[in-house]
Amino acid sequence: MKEWIRLRVNGSDHDLIVESHWTLLDVLRENLGLTGTKRGCDTGECGACTVLVDGLPRNACLVLARSAQGCAITTIEGLARGGELHPLQLAFQERGAVQCGYCTPGVILTAKALLDHNPAPTEDDVKAAIAGNLCRCTGYVKITEAILAAAEKMNHDGASIVRCKATDRASSIVARQQVKDALSQRRAINEHAVVGQSLPRLDGLLKVTGQAQYVGDVRLPGMHVGKILRSPHAHARLVKVDISRAEKLPGVKAIMTGRDVANVRYAFVDTPRYSADEHPLAVDKVRYIGDEIAAVAAVDEETAEEALSLIDVEYEILPAVFDPEKAMQPNAPVIHDADYEGASVWEEWGAQRTPTSTARYGYNNISGQTTVEIGDVARGFALADHIRTDRFETQVTAHGALEPHCAVAHYEPSGKLNVWLSSMSVFYKRYILAKALGLATSQVHVHSVYVGGAFGGKIDVFPYEFCAAYLSRQTGQPVKIELTREEVFVTTRQRHPMIIELKTGVKRDGAIVAQKVKLIADNGAYRGTGPVVIFLAHAFNVPIYRVPNFKYTGYSVYTNNPIRGPQRAHGAPQIRFAMDSQLDLIARDLGLDPVKVMLRNAREKGDVLPNGDVLESCGLKECITRAVETSGWREKRGRAQTGRLRRGVGISACSMFSGAPFYPFASAAAVQLHDDGAITLFTGTMEMGQGAETTMAQIAAEELGIELADVRVIFGDTELAPIDLGNFLSGGALVTGKAVQLAAADAKQQLFKVVSEMLEVPPEKLTARGRRIFAGDPKIGMSFGEAVRASILRNGGNPVMGRGYYKPLPDTDQYPSLARAKGRFTPAYGYAAQVAEVEVDTLTGEVRLVQVTTFHDCGFPLNPLIVEGQIDGNVSMGQGQALCEDVILREGQVFNPSFLTYALPVSLTQPRAARGEVASLEPKGPFGAKEVGEGSIAGMLAAIANAVHDAVGVRLTSLPIAAEKILLAQNARAG
């Protein structure tokens, strides 16, 4: 029923014609273009769509637009009245409370309502108020701090508005400057002026005002809506897919099925050994519940959905298998029966496809195997004083990025494809999409957008992205496909659950002499990153302890479960959980302090790993000792307790790559120097919350001796930015950062040449700092802008541009072998050690995470505020994985595909965070920097499991550590 309604939004009245079934969220975003109100779930579970209705926070996705008539509605766009930022907005940006920014508008509005009602809230009040706003990036730590700080500032100033124009760029730079001045008092003593400083993020203002654009916010004229039909069966042959009824539905513009794209095949892993096994739409079989069958483009969402229901599919149900160990048995149903042959998308780069055959592994349904042997395990065990064998199991977890995956594709008549994607590497996606669509790589233009959290879940090229592009080509119109939250949970990859059998032999003093690992990773219906995760589980583990005799066998196995893929620290949390849980048990067996055992075995700077990687920086031991000291380990460990609430501490360590060599092999960057002394930095990196835009700008500013505010960044765009590896395997800081530094250095050399001629001093004597270039005394020299202008005039008008590139491991042209773990892996490893303190309620079995102490060796913190934010996010995700997150599967069906039923941590359970950095200064990294974004999730699991054991004597070897499991174990112990 269409009707006129009048909505009062941000102080002005809007008369609109709406359908009675449209929600306030639909109307704000689609009719009023107020896209600062975000859609995270559409079912009232995440708070991303929070708006104020008569001053109270409500989820706009559960309010009918027509029912909001007569109410005063405030959206994030209405908070900066007359362009003046609200103190909350400033505090969020200043204090690092913004990462991906997708939750930010909702959280800020919720906080505003709190402060309006309670101007002096306590920390607990704040946590309770924002309990309905999920944030996956920050662990709520800096959000809570920012809200308290804003409250204090408002009470102090007595004014609710500070002077600062949000909308115009020049004054937003002023705002940044003000913020920076405030922070400069806190600056660490640091030989650098811009890097190493906790500067507010460049994207902060856009995000706190709701102006940052994500894919879902892209609106093009004539845009169609795409939807995907998915399999309700875990394993079935497609007998018939009949679209004739759906095609006749008015408003349907195009329909595609597997038959249209039967010869398109790609996959994340596409090597000579493992050929690609995915089609954009199922051709002959469906292999999991959610497998894509057909896609529709229509004039609106309602029509697209109706069309899906009119497609007739006939299935022949096949026996399915869901347990990886059962899938390996000889009589198990075979999930991929045909060997895949044909050209690889990497052929142009020298890769050949060979037929995949699972026969050679001796088990069924094997999608990958990694075997490593070092030393002589049998001899090693013979030398051991004590041997333990344990079996650990980890659960399936979800990325839980607040922004649902979305793609917009617009095919131009010229043959050029424009796409906006939720991605982590625009160049990787461009390559695969171009190959799959049969286009030249350069015909695909991936446009820059902000990404609302990724955590590994936005790396792969997904069928919906291919379908959006294909349907746009069919219709000649732009097509948008936004996944529902359920589709995100089920079809965009999950973390690999693993079964890890671990046998370890130690000497009496805890020195490891031999270790044998058998690991099974269930990669679901398609290979996904199966062979990668079993390789990485080894590769992220081997840099921690010295193990002279070591045997590792990892299998990745096909089942009819949803597909698994990369998730933050890909493989590390699982193996680190097993290793450090067992080490704690071994220490108990031997009556030793686990910290001593860790230190006894820990690697050091200078160690050479079995594959040849050299640890040129390694702060592992220092991380362990400092985490132990800071956390109060000695007083807290092994306390004798009798009360109902008992506390315990546990420790674990982890390590992570800093980039690795894969397509496009290197990251490049460019800078253009403007004649006013500002610069533009061009980089292909992605900004998905981790702060790349800001840290890359800091690197360029430092190198050129200018301020952060002088740098404008063009990022994540395949036409505007040079090639980049993208943001996985944590290469951002080291690899892209190095390229940026080199590009800036290149430009600096050009300027120095000119300045040295003018000042008649050799270039080596020049310094760039404080926006000046000078020799010795800053007064002798010229401003950066003057130098740029001089260079232009003296060089025939040639503008100053610098370029740089960096390839991880430049001397190796070979990828590491996934199957043998041979060949170099990464230029440098980041490290972390974590101590968790828990409180277990012996009556209810509930575990409360009290405090987490993380010491992280990221080489050098380019921006401590951002580094802290990354650690907070890792701690929170680790907490979730250890205690409450669990994708529940029965017969391949996900029972909790929602934020209501899949339990991301909420503000109320946020632990106290203590974090510290160990600056090991990696020689290869820019200013000594290396990885920080992923590693420190991996130490959380064993740290918590060990802490629970310390508290109540209960050992859990399977995750998550839920209350009911503790009760069960306690009951069993009580007999």
Next chain:
Amino acid sequence: MRLPRFDCFDPRTVEEACARLDAHAHEAKICAGGTDLLVRLKQRLDAPRALVNLGAVNALRDIQFDAETGLRIGALTTLRAIADSPPVRAHYPMLAQAARAAASPQIRNQATLGGNLCLEKRCWFFNQSQSWRQARAACLRAGGAQCWAIQSADVCHALVVADTVPALIALRAQVVITSSRGARTLPLDQLYAGLGNATTRLAPNEILTEIRVPAPLPNSHGVYLRYSTRPAIDFALVQVAALLIREEPDGVCREARLVVGALAPTPVEAQQAAAILNGQRFTHDVVAAAADAAVKEVKIVPHIFLEPAAKRRLARAFLAEALQQVMRDT
């Protein structure tokens, strides 16, 4: 995710609302806060032709307290208003606890008490999206022939999980039900239909208009606790409401009311456990015996990730905790 199409009516009085419901008989649904109904519609669990939106019926929004006659709450009062209401907090703290325990702050700003009491029963096999449900044969609740929660059952085993229900049953609340033919009053525990598809005994043209709670008894104290994976957003996996009336000055228990929710299709009042407490002075042994007895009285429906035994252990723990809290607080 778009809502399905429907017509929408906004009556301003209860009479108008009743007339609308009569006119649209089985094709209309009452919408109060809409926090549950709109999700159900998005999941296509319901497809009413029309919504009768009670949002404009302002007469149903207030809370009145009188020390003699007790508490009267209009059905449209939000959970937030109840949790923050001074008389509720002072005289019926367990109701305030229950209202604050539900969902999230945003939802409590919109969710109504009437909607909470009429919240449809939930099940892990039913409260899912339309495409999700297509992966299995329809269950009894969806018009099929089988209960997935208990596969041998021939009747639906979905659960009443609304947070205010156990607390209000323990408080002996009554609900006023209005239709065009007049009003009737029902003790809250009799509102629920038990096993089977229906959640309440309301006819489609009836509106729950008011909740009445008797005046607080001297020396009585109640506690509401729940277990859920997280302390916000989630529905409860276990609910316990414990109310004790004690005799002064010796503190002997005169009457105990223990209501356990989210374990069986409707909340269960544990009579035998109450009998154990009655006439007793509180010791840890008495508490333990009562908690043990209470969980034995409930036939627990298996949960998708909690075995009945696990739920029983948790329920026992939370009952013991609730009783201990009552002891501590009084």
